[in-house]
Amino acid sequence: xxxxxxxxxxxxxxxxxxxxxxxxxxxxxxxxxxxxxxxxxxxxxxxxxxxxxxxxxxxxxxxxxxxxxxxxxxxxxxxxxxxxxxxxxxxxxxxxxxxxxxxxxxxxxxxxxxxxxxxxxxxxxxxxxxxxxxxxxxxxxxxxxxxxxxxxxxxxxxxxxxxxxxxxxxxxxxxxxxxxxxxxxxxxxxxxxxxxxxxxxxxxxxxxxxxxxxxxxxxxxxxxxxxxxxxxxxxxxxxxxxxxxxxxxxxxxxxxxxxxxxxxxxxxxxxxxxxxxxxxxxxxxxxxxxxxxxxxxxxxxxxxxxxxxxxxxxxxxxxxxxxxxxxxxxxxxxxxxxxxxxxxxxxxxxxxxx
Amino acid sequence: xxxxxxxxxxxxxxxxxxxxxxxxxxxxxxxxxxxxxxxxxxxxxxxxxxxxxxxxxxxxxxxxxxxxxxxxxxxxxxxxxxxxxxxxxxxxxxxxxxxxxxxxxxxxxxxxxxxxxxxxxxxxxxxxxxxxxxxxxxxxxxxxxxxxxxxxxxxxxxxxxxxxxxxxxxxxxxxxxxxxxxxxxxxxxxxxxxxxxxxxxxxxxxxxxxxxxxxxxxxxxxxxxxxxxxxxxxxxxxxxxxxxxxxxxxxxxxxxxxxxxxxxxxxxxxxxxxxxxxxxxxxxxxxxx
Numbered sequence: 055x056x057x058x059x060x061x062x063x064x065x066x067x068x069x070x071x072x073x074x075x076x077x078x079x080x081x082x083x084x085x086x087x088x089x090x091x092x093x094x095x096x097x098x099x100x101x102x103x104x105x106x107x108x109x110x111x112x113x114x115x116x117x118x119x120x121x122x123x124x125x126x127x128x129x130x131x132x133x134x135x136x137x138x139x140x141x142x143x144x145x146x147x148x149x150x151x152x153x154x155x156x157x158x159x160x161x162x163x164x165x166x167x168x169x170x171x172x173x174x175x176x177x178x179x180x181x182x183x184x185x186x187x188x189x190x191x192x193x194x195x196x197x198x199x200x201x202x203x204x205x206x207x208x209x210x211x212x213x214x215x216x217x218x219x220x221x222x223x224x225x226x227x228x229x230x231x232x233x234x235x236x237x238x239x240x241x242x243x244x245x246x247x248x249x250x251x252x253x254x255x256x257x258x259x260x261x262x263x264x265x266x267x268x269x270x271x272x273x274x275x276x277x278x279x280x281x282x283x284x285x286x287x288x289x290x291x292x293x294x295x296x297x298x299x300x301x302x303x304x305x306x307x308x309x310x311x312x313x314x315x316x317x318x319x320x321x322x323x324x325x326x327x328x329x330x331x332x333x334x335x336x337x338x339x340x341x342x343x344x345x346x347x348x349x350x351x352x353x354x355x356x357x358x359x360x361x362x363x364x365x366x367x368x369x370x371x372x373x374x375x376x377x378x379x380x381x382x383x384x385x386x387x388x389x390x391x392x393x394x395x396x397x398x399x400x401x402x403x404x405x406x407x408x
Numbered sequence: 409x410x411x412x413x414x415x416x417x418x419x420x421x422x423x424x425x426x427x428x429x430x431x432x433x434x435x436x437x438x439x440x441x442x443x444x445x446x447x448x449x450x451x452x453x454x455x456x457x458x459x460x461x462x463x464x465x466x467x468x469x470x471x472x473x474x475x476x477x478x479x480x481x482x483x484x485x486x487x488x489x490x491x492x493x494x495x496x497x498x499x500x501x502x503x504x505x506x507x508x509x510x511x512x513x514x515x516x517x518x519x520x521x522x523x524x525x526x527x528x529x530x531x532x533x534x535x536x537x538x539x540x541x542x543x544x545x546x547x548x549x550x551x552x553x554x555x556x557x558x559x560x561x562x563x564x565x566x567x568x569x570x571x572x573x574x575x576x577x578x579x580x581x582x583x584x585x586x587x588x589x590x591x592x593x594x595x596x597x598x599x600x601x602x603x604x605x606x607x608x609x610x611x612x613x614x615x616x617x618x619x620x621x622x623x624x625x626x627x628x629x630x631x632x633x634x635x636x637x638x639x640x641x642x643x644x645x646x647x648x649x650x651x652x653x654x655x656x657x658x659x660x661x662x663x664x665x666x667x668x669x670x671x672x673x674x675x676x677x678x679x680x681x682x683x684x685x686x687x688x689x690x691x692x693x694x695x696x697x
Contacts, residue, residue: 103590125589132590138583140602142609152591154601203591 055116055206055239056081057102062111064097071097073263075111079241079256084233086250087243089260090286095243096135098260099209102241104128115206131200132209135216137192139184145195146180152203170198173232190221197229201236208233208240214249226252247287251275259283276397281326281405290331290360291373297325297400304400308370309345313395325408326401331360331375333397336389343390347372349383359383363391432677438670455671464644465672468653469679475558475631475649476624476683480617482562487569488607492599494570495577505574512567520633523560548638550646557647560630565620569613576610577603614691621687625680626651650676 062075071094079085089095100106102113104125112121120128131152139148146167153163171177174194179187184195193213200208210229214222230253233240244250250257251271258268259278267279278284285292298305304313306327313327339346350371351362359382361374372391383389400408439456443449459465490508494501511519529547536542547553580602588598607613628651634640635647643656650672657669 105586105590125586126592126594128590129592130590132587134583134587136581136583138581138587140584140606141580142606147605151588151593151601155588155591155593155597199591 056114057207057239057241058112058114059098059102060112060114062098062101062108062113064094064101064106064108071263072101072108075260075263075265077258077265077268079239081239082237084230084240084242084253084255086254086257087241087260088245088247088250088257089243090245093260094263095245095260096211099132099211099241099243102207103130103132103209129203129205130207130209131203131205133196133200133211133213135212137196137213139192139196139199141185142183144181144183145176145187145191145198148184148195149180149198149202151199156203166202167198170202173201173235174198174228189217190225193217193221193225194228197232201232201238204236205238208236208238210240210242212244212246215244215246222249229253247289259286261286277407278399279407281328281401281407284328284330284399284401288330290355290375293329293331293334293372295327295329297327299325306398309365309368309393311393311395311398313398313400324403326403326405328399328401329372329393330397330399331373332377333394334372334374335392335394336361336363336374336376336383337392339388339390344393345391347389347391349385349387349389352382352385354379354382363389365391435670436674438667439674441667443667455665455668456675458668459671459675464648464653465650465675467644468648468650471554471646472625472627472649472651472679473683474554475561475627476621478555478558479561479565479624479627480621482558483565483620484562484569484617486562486566487571488573488604490566490570491573491577491607492603494574495599495603496595505570508570509567511564514564516561516564516629517633519560519564520557520630523556523563523630524633524637529556553634553638554646557630557634561624561627564630568620569616572613572616573603573607576607576612580606611692614688617691618684618688622680622684625649625683626676628652628655650679 057079059075059077059079062072063070064072075098077085087095087098097106101108104120104123104127108121112119114120115128140151143151149167149170150163153166158166167180168177171180174197176191176194176198179191179195184192187195196213214225217225226249229242242250242253254271256269257271257274258265259274260266261282267274267283269279274283275287278287295306295308298307300312302314304325304327305311306313311327336347337343345368346366347363348366349361350364351360353360357379358375358377359379361376361383363372363374364370365372366388374391402408440451440453441449442452442454494504494508497504514522529545533544533547537544545552547556584602585598588602593601627649631647631649631652632655635645635652638645638647640647641656643653643660648656654669654672654676657672
């Protein structure tokens with residue numbers, strides 16, 4: 055099912071949570087809404103589910119306007135952040151609930167619950183009460199309950215947040231596998247970039263009640279449409295530089311770099327260049343170096359190392375991130391610095407990508 | 409052990425001894441007297457032997473068990489129904505809760521009178537007879553009035569089960585209601601497939617059932633009120649729960665062997681516990697409780 059969101063607005067009292075959301079989620083697509091806490095992700099999902107009504111705008115399922123349709127008549131499913139499993143009931147009864155509501159015969163329910171349990175590999179826990187299950191098992195039961203009635207859309211509100219990293223990884227893969235099998239249009243909201251990038255066909259980055267960027271994960275990461283998105287998608291500080299515009303090229307003042315702009319830039323505009331720490335490469339010093347620098351700070355962060363490198367002769371410092379810990383540049387070491395010019399991100403004064 | 413712990417242990421032990429152990433021990437001692445009163449006869453189990461061959465006692469046990477089961481079912485169903493009606497409405501919920509709670513404040517004797525033949529059944533009978541042309545219902549028939557007594561008891565205690573049910577329903581996370589709605593459930597589906605199983609399996613409700621089972625097994629007031637309406641003043645009447653039988657034995661001078669009454673009360677206590685334990689075992693089976 056195709057879902058269209060048209061100029062959706064929602065406020066609570068004086069606080070505007072969503073301020074004009076426009077998006078089209080294609081049939082069978084895995085669509086992730088990525089945003090920080092309080093950005094309106096859950097509100098958006100609740101509006102699509104029918105648990106709340108927008109103040110303005112329309113929600114269209116295929117060609118049907120469902121804006122005023124109550125949740126029970128939308129035939130979508132939702133996995134809540136706390137899963138909302140029914141306590142005092144077994145896994146079987148939880149999974150069977152939507153079928154019982156639809157007056158499916160007990161024989162058919164048994165058959166379909168068994169099939170769903172096989173799909174989610176939970177055959178052995180069906181007769182256990184949900185409050186005796188582990189986090190991962192509860193998660194699978196919630197997914198089974200949401201999928202068993204073949205909903206038109208599958209909505210997930212940060213369902214993996216409370217789980218430990220290993221289990222999250224496993225369930226993420228499981229979720230992707232099931233979505234590919236079932237081909238149900240899926241909207242997944244999360245604040246976790248790894249999750250969003252791993253799962254999504256397309257990502258929408260939500261901040262301050264608006265979508266800043268919508269697109270394929272690789273494009274959104276590589277060429278974010280706004281500075282806000284670039285900053286949000288980075289887990290380490292970015293390197294910011296001011297630029298002068300000279301015709302169709304941009305001069306990055308602090309580094310003396312000249313970059314060709316993709317399109318003509320109005321001379322009066324100020325431009326900001328952003329270089330991600332992971333895009334800068336450090337090498338042994340040689341005569342071909344773009345720049346030379348000195349390691350001023352070394353900060354190992356798990357499977358990667360953050361460096362602060364002073365660019366010799368430029369009196370500016372760069373944050374550099376290198377993956378892997380097999381080679382760590384020591385403090386005070388002279389290094390060669392390479393910056394791929396095609397990875398430099400350029401933004402105008404309003405923070406929009408050039 | 410600290411001095412404060414010694415003091416508290418002493419206080420608890422004393423209060424237990426005075427409040428529970430002494431009355432029980434003394435009643436048990438009385439029940440063992442073969443002469444009927446302190447200072448008469450020997451010590452032995454003759455009263456217990458006599459009791460178990462006494463048809464009056466066996467009859468009363470049967471009445472008490474029947475009364476307990478009927479009252480428990482009636483009060484539970486009425487309470488559950490009231491709770492569900494309350495969950496269906498969105499406005500005036502507190503007022504309705506207050507109205508439904510009123511029976512809890514009514515004296516059991518008054519409840520017996522309210523549901524008595526003259527108060528209700530004369531009118532019901534007249535209505536049935538005049539409007540439908542059916543014969544009068546004989547409310548002095550035990551098969552009729554025992555269920556009516558249980559209905560009175562059920563009405564009286566239904567608010568307890570209503571409040572218990574509401575507590576259990578209100579404890580359900582809000583997202584559970586929303587999840588049910590998203591899955592397509594209407595109010596009646598939520599009631600049938602979510603509330604009823606949740607209430608039936610909640611430990612709160614099971615504990616209430618166990619406690620009220622003990623209470624109903626010892627029921628006195630409503631059977632007492634009904635014993636006058638249906639002129640069941642003789643021993644072994646159909647109103648004679650064990651408590652009422654004890655009362656009758658005590659007020660009839662010729663039937664006043666204190667040791668015999670003490671033996672009955674000990675058995676009443678043991679049976680009440682046994683009934684409660686049985687219900688507990690049934691309800692909490694598989695709960696790990």
